[in-house]
Amino acid sequence: xxxxxxxxxxxxxxxxxxxxxxxxxxxxxxxxxxxxxxxxxxxxxxxxxxxxxxxxxxxxxxxxxxxxxxxxxxxxxxxxxxxxxxxxxxxxxxxxxxxxxxxxxxxxxxxxxxxxxxxxxxxxxxxxxxxxxxxxxxxxxxxxxxxxxxxxxxxxxxxxxxxxxxxxxxxxxxxxxxxxxxxxxxxxxxxxxxxxxxxxxxxxxxxxxxxxxxxxxxxxxxxxxxxxxxxxxxxxxxxxxxxxxxxxxxxxxxxxxxxxxxxxxxxxxxxxxxxxxxxxxxxxxxxxxxxxxxxxxxxxxxxxx
Amino acid sequence: xxxxxxxxxxxxxxxxxxxxxxxxxxxxxxxxxxxxxxxxxxxxxxxxxxxxxxxxxxxxxxxxxxxxxxxxxxxxxxxxxxxxxxxxxxxxxxxxxxxxxxxxxxxxxxxxxxxxxxxxxxxxxxxxxxxxxxxxxxxxxxxxxxxxxxxxxxxxxxxxxxxxxxxxxxxxxxxxxxxxxxxxxxxxxxxxxxxxxxxxxxxxxxxxxxxxxxxxxxxxxxxxxxxxxxxxxxxxxxxxxxxxxxxxxxxxxxxxxxxxxxxxxxxxxxxxxxxxxxxxxxxxxxxxxxxxxxxxxxxxxxxxx
Numbered sequence: 001x002x003x004x005x006x007x008x009x010x011x012x013x014x015x016x017x018x019x020x021x022x023x024x025x026x027x028x029x030x031x032x033x034x035x036x037x038x039x040x041x042x043x044x045x046x047x048x049x050x051x052x053x054x055x056x057x058x059x060x061x062x063x064x065x066x067x068x069x070x071x072x073x074x075x076x077x078x079x080x081x082x083x084x085x086x087x088x089x090x091x092x093x094x095x096x097x098x099x100x101x102x103x104x105x106x107x108x109x110x111x112x113x114x115x116x117x118x119x120x121x122x123x124x125x126x127x128x129x130x131x132x133x134x135x136x137x138x139x140x141x142x143x144x145x146x147x148x149x150x151x152x153x154x155x156x157x158x159x160x161x162x163x164x165x166x167x168x169x170x171x172x173x174x175x176x177x178x179x180x181x182x183x184x185x186x187x188x189x190x191x192x193x194x195x196x197x198x199x200x201x202x203x204x205x206x207x208x209x210x211x212x213x214x215x216x217x218x219x220x221x222x223x224x225x226x227x228x229x230x231x232x233x234x235x236x237x238x239x240x241x242x243x244x245x246x247x248x249x250x251x252x253x254x255x256x257x258x259x260x261x262x263x264x265x266x267x268x269x270x271x272x273x274x275x276x277x278x279x280x281x282x283x284x285x286x287x288x289x290x291x292x293x294x295x296x297x298x299x300x301x302x303x304x305x
Numbered sequence: 306x307x308x309x310x311x312x313x314x315x316x317x318x319x320x321x322x323x324x325x326x327x328x329x330x331x332x333x334x335x336x337x338x339x340x341x342x343x344x345x346x347x348x349x350x351x352x353x354x355x356x357x358x359x360x361x362x363x364x365x366x367x368x369x370x371x372x373x374x375x376x377x378x379x380x381x382x383x384x385x386x387x388x389x390x391x392x393x394x395x396x397x398x399x400x401x402x403x404x405x406x407x408x409x410x411x412x413x414x415x416x417x418x419x420x421x422x423x424x425x426x427x428x429x430x431x432x433x434x435x436x437x438x439x440x441x442x443x444x445x446x447x448x449x450x451x452x453x454x455x456x457x458x459x460x461x462x463x464x465x466x467x468x469x470x471x472x473x474x475x476x477x478x479x480x481x482x483x484x485x486x487x488x489x490x491x492x493x494x495x496x497x498x499x500x501x502x503x504x505x506x507x508x509x510x511x512x513x514x515x516x517x518x519x520x521x522x523x524x525x526x527x528x529x530x531x532x533x534x535x536x537x538x539x540x541x542x543x544x545x546x547x548x549x550x551x552x553x554x555x556x557x558x559x560x561x562x563x564x565x566x567x568x569x570x571x572x573x574x575x576x577x578x579x580x581x582x583x584x585x586x587x588x589x590x591x592x593x594x595x596x597x598x599x600x601x602x603x604x605x606x607x608x609x610x
Contacts, residue, residue: 033466039482040471040495047466094431099423118404119477122427126399127466129431133438134461137454145451149442152457156439161338161352161432166345172424177344190345 002234003269003301005276014295021061021081026052028082032131046116046124047131051089054107054245056305058228058296059084062199063206065296066217069288070207079141080151080202087132087159088195093125095168101250108245129159147205154201158194167191171256178257185226188259192232193225200224212285219282220293227275228300230268233258235305237265244305272301307539308574308606310581319600326366326386331357333387337436351421351429352436356394359412359550361610363533363601364389367504368511370601371522374593375512384446385456385507392437392464393500398430400473406555413550434464452510459506463499472496476561483562490531493564497537498530505529517590524587525598532580533605535573538563540610542570549610577606 029051035044060081067077096103096111097118104114113121135141136151157163167190170178177183200221204214233251237260241248251258259268279297283290334357340349365386372382401408401416402423409419418426440446441456462468472495475483482488505526509519538556542565546553556563564573584602588595 036467036471039475039478040466042478043466043471043474090431094427097424097427099427119402120474122399122402122404123470123474123477125431126395126434126464127470129434130461130465130470132461133457134465137442137458137461139454145449145454148454149444149450149457152438152454153442156435156437156442159431160435160439161345161348162341165428165432165435166341166348169348169425169428170344172428173344173347 002231002238002304003272005273005298005302012295013292014299017061017065017292018056021057021064022055024078025055025057025060025082025085028078029085032082032135042116042120043123043127046112046120047128049109049115050093050106050112050124051086051128054109055085055089056303057081057085058300059088059195059199062196062221062224062296063202065292066200066203067206068292069203069286069290070209072203072206075140076142076206077203079135079138080206081199083132083135083141083151084155084195084199084202086128086135087155090125090128090132091159091164091168091195093121093128097121100168100172103247105241105246142206147208150205151202154205155198158198163190163194164192167194174255179262181259181262184257184259184262188226188229189222192229193222196225196228197221216282216285220279220297223275223279223282224297224300227272227279227297230259230272230275231301231303233260234265234268234272236260239304276301307536307543307609308577310578310603310607317600318597319604322366322370322597323361326362326369327360329383330360330362330365330387330390333383334390337387337440347421347425348428348432351417351425352433354414354420355398355411355417355429356391356433359414360390360394361608362386362390363605364393364500364504367501367526367529367601368507370597371505371508372511373597374508374591374595375514377508377511380445381447381511382508384440384443385511386504388437388440388446388456389460389500389504389507391433391440392460395430395433395437396464396469396473396500398426398433402426405473405477408552410546410551447511452513455510456507459510460503463503468495468499469497472499479560484567486564486567489562489564489567493531493534494527497534498527501530501533502526521587521590525584525602528580528584528587529602529605532577532584532602535564535577535580536606536608538565539570539573539577540608541565544609581606 033044033048035041063081064077093112095101096106103111112124137148142148167187170187178187200217204217236248236251239248276297280294338349338353340346368386369382398417400406401411408416417429438457442453447453475492483492505522509522541553541556544553581602585599
């Protein structure tokens, strides 16, 4: 266990919820990604290799758990969850390319460019990117088209040059901008925070939450995203490659700053614990039971993969 | 001149329309792609390098020309035109990567991975992909959210695994599927036809066209897309690299089939002429003046770049 959170020790609902969302995502993507039976099949095989099986499915679970607060129909939160997972896997495939992080293993399997080739990996990432927006925009995701357009607009903003892609650019460039807590926090908010915040916000948008509720959930999500990244940086130093399912000790080898290099292990763990407490506090204005969101925040930093 | 179309010899409106759309697209993207003034600037610089200056801007002009038939406000068709150009440039950047077509020149400039590096090219393509959907989903593109959601859904479908990305996959794999007219036609419809059809359909969707009008315009667009690709294949054999602004004689060097290798030059030209005549005929149900769409169809095969 990476970090212990004795004040929130009960992990009751989460194991079942994680297992259920993994089944739901795998079944949903298996259904959507049926190969057409022609020369495009290799592309579908690469998308399936990357997207089906493995992964914590944290983002789809955040969408569903938040949507459940507002009694959103399962089918709507499931589709939005598949969309964010497609966008996330798109970013993993491209991030693993030789010209980016050059990784051989992801989710305990060979990366797409290793299992297939680089061109297929570029196209599989692109196709999953498009699929995310296709899923969100389809009427089955929500009866109100303004909700669907809003989900698309927000996700595109989070994924684009000002968000995730911008954060990945910053991550690639040797820069003094990320050598301190403020810089590394900003990098994280762009690179990984934005999609985690979108996942929680999507549940609120699907549920037509009030502004007060939406703001409270965003406060939760921002702190969860930061805590999650600190845990990732700690896993990079303290984790087991066999358990995590990808190459570790990368940041140090590549001379990259992260929360651990900036704060040290002890302070990084303290900051993660404080963020989880703050994330839990941020949920106060939500009337519906938030146990699972609280367990998810604890899981974000206690996980070993 | 690649092919002469004596029956539609008047090119009156097109030169002015092409010059105007180039100015509109350049100004619009310049405004949207203002660098934020931090380490993400390199990403914005790469997106600007690829997207601003150069290119025929055929797709934005198709959106505008079709939208004008239905008196759509300029600002709406302009935004949809910027979106499709962003998506198109995304595909060019990724297509030019060393692991794909490995091209050094595009639109008379170094390709993005040559002017910057491969990682920046992957991210610039991804960011333009996301920007396309962000632009379409924003309320400024159309007052009706169902129209915006529909534009997103259709574009994502055209760009994804069943459309453009699938076509690019097929194009990369040596396959008997593309060695005949039927196969090469299907490849073209996925790889380049889908986005050209979307451009025309977007004008119809923005203009809330009737089903009869939409169907007629789709018939026009499908034939235009095919004629355009045949002209591209002819340019690959007969064109001037200095004028076209990219490497030519690629298909033969890479052993790829195209319309010219399958039909021969004379038959390919005949087919292109026939398709332009059919495209013009398909416009019959449209009440508004269609001169510019007719000129665009002629231009698709008479152009020298």
